[in-house]
Amino acid sequence: MLIFSVIFYFICTLTIGYWASKRVHTSGDFINAGRNLHPAMNTAALFALWFGSETIFGASAEFAEFGISGIIEDPLGGVLCLLLVGFIFSKRLYKLNIYTIGDLFRKNYGPRVEMVSSILMIISFIGYAAAQIVGTRINFANLIGYFIAIKHVT
Numbered sequence: 001m002l003i004f005s006v007i008f009y010f011i012c013t014l015t016i017g018y019w020a021s022k023r024v025h026t027s028g029d030f031i032n033a034g035r036n037l038h039p040a041m042n043t044a045a046l047f048a049l050w051f052g053s054e055t056i057f058g059a060s061a062e063f064a065e066f067g068i069s070g071i072i073e074d075p076l077g078g079v080l081c082l083l084l085v086g087f088i089f090s091k092r093l094y095k096l097n098i099y100t101i102g103d104l105f106r107k108n109y110g111p112r113v114e115m116v117s118s119i120l121m122i123i124s125f126i127g128y129a130a131a132q133i134v135g136t137r138i139n140f141a142n143l144i145g146y147f148i149a150i151k152h153v154t
Contacts, residue, residue: 043086
């Protein structure tokens, strides 16, 4: 039953993504739904993006081993960072019509600084994406292993 629920979830997610892709015409539409989302929905989407499978597995393992001091950096530090930026800077950035940190750097320092900062962010996100892929692989391995073990028992 669990495997079918996961497959159903993926099909629903892909269907919603395909439907939404028909409504995306600009980068603003892609990044934040053309600024049509309620702030609560934007907040939930940002937190869901920021804290993925690697945070769930990594933070829980660190907490189990080291207690609260093991998760000060991630996820508690990430939450604090997001909240501070949200409460202090988001309104100003919204008024400037800025979508990314690269946009901010281009506006204040020029396109060369934007390009260098964007390249550095891409390099750092390779590790982030790799951690997400590893976390997803662990989920699938456990899920499929669970499914196979149940099938052998019955």
